[in-house]
Amino acid sequence: MEITFADGARDECDLLVAADGINSLTRETLFPSARSRYSGYVAYRGTVPEEDLRPETFAELRDAITYQVIRDSHVLVYPIPGPGGAVQPGERLSNYVWYRNVAPGAPFDRLLAGRDGQPRKVSVPPGMLSDEAIEEFRATATRELAPPIAEVVNGAREPFVQAVYDIDVPAMTAGQVAILGDAAFAVRPHAAAGTAKAAADAWALADALEGAGGDIPAALKTWEEAQLDLGRRLLERCREIGRRSQVDNSWDPSDPYLIFGLHEPGR
Ligand SMILES: Cc1cc2nc3c(=O)[nH]c(=O)nc-3n(C[C@H](O)[C@H](O)[C@H](O)COP(=O)(O)OP(=O)(O)OC[C@H]3O[C@@H](n4cnc5c(N)ncnc54)[C@H](O)[C@@H]3O)c2cc1C
Structure with a gap:
């Protein structure tokens, strides 16, 4: 198969x-028919340097991923490396992700348009949320979130928003091309x-290619079947967490089914 790169360079390969x-x-x-579906909610996000938190807030949040589940919503706060990659407690950033339902159509478009009124579908970058949106979510945080979490949410200087989507594909191979x-x-x-x-996906592809003794179409067939199954199951699990927390209000973060990561390699 011949490939042409963006700069015009060309190359040959057996598998892309x-x-x-x-x-x-x-x-x-x-796969132009691949679907990207809006979940019905967005993530409000932001960070605060741990050194800016009140000592009692820092003590509450420093060594955990802290969740609060509220009606039709949940928020989590956890430390991430600070500027320059610092991982020492006190030098990191406290990061929050607050999932909030935003109806598709006018409410979604208004939020995503931000302060400059640009049409957006995926995210509003730091510094671009409208004053109205910032005022609304900070007032709600003060009213509805636990004080340490509200302190992080309200302390973030440049909050931003990411819309949450599900993307799934009908296939992961087309001829000699694989996507993962x-x-x-x-x-x-x-x-x-x-x-x-x-x-x-990548490890399984390497194993399938090795196991097929050079028969690339056979390797891709075995691999695709297994990885489509993995992708669909993970998509469904994440969708279920979203439904339970944002819609049904039946979410229990301690349920082992909802545990982070793959349940085991390939699962
Ligand atoms: C804010 C955020 C938080 C996340 N947190 C977690 C988490 O805690 N745990 C977790 O497991 N996952 C997390 N994820 C998801 C995780 O980042 C992705 O699932 C993962 O990075 C996917 O890996 P990838 O290699 O498929 O794609 P990517 O990591 O996105 O890599 C794709 C690469 O392809 C390059 N590229 C794109 N187009 C071209 C092109 N035309 N030519 C050449 N190169 C190109 C890009 O520059 C990029 O380097 C998070 C994602 C986000 C956005």
Whole structure:
């Protein structure tokens, strides 16, 4: 198969593996029927340096992923490395992700348009949320969230919003091309398993190619069947977490079914 790169360079290959992420051009080109569906909610996000938190808030949040489940919504706060990669407690950032339902249509379009009124479908970058949106979510945080969590939510200087989508594909191979990771299925973030799935897709492909003794079509057939199943099951699990927390109000974060990551390699 001959490939032409964006700079005009050409090359030959027996198998092209496209791992080009959530906005995959390969997916769009090969599988135009792949679906990207809005989940009905967005993630409000932001960070606060741990050193800016009140000591009692820092003590509450420093060594855990802290969840609060409220009606039709949930929020989590956890430490992430600070500027320059600092991982020492006190030098990190406290990061929050607050899932809030936003109806499709006018409410979604208004929120995503941000302060400059640009049409957007995926995210409002830091600094671009409208004053009205910031005022609304901060007032709701003060009213509805536990004080340490509200402190993080309200302390973030440049909050931003990401819309949550499900992306699934009808196939992961087309001739001598394979797509994997987020280029294939991109799932809601609740299981924190996107990286594990991408790695599992790649490892399984290597195993299938090795096991097929050079028969690439046979390897792709075995691999695709298993990875489509993995992608669909993970998509469904993440969708269920979303439904239970954002719609049914039946979510129990301690339920082992809802545990982070893949349940085991390939699952
Ligand atoms: C805010 C956020 C938080 C997340 N948190 C977690 C988490 O806690 N745990 C977890 O497991 N997952 C998490 N994820 C999901 C995780 O990041 C993805 O599932 C994972 O990165 C997918 O890996 P990938 O290799 O398929 O794609 P990516 O990591 O997106 O890599 C795709 C690469 O392809 C490159 N590329 C794109 N187009 C082209 C092109 N045309 N030519 C050449 N290169 C191209 C991109 O530049 C990029 O380097 C999170 C995602 C986000 C956005």
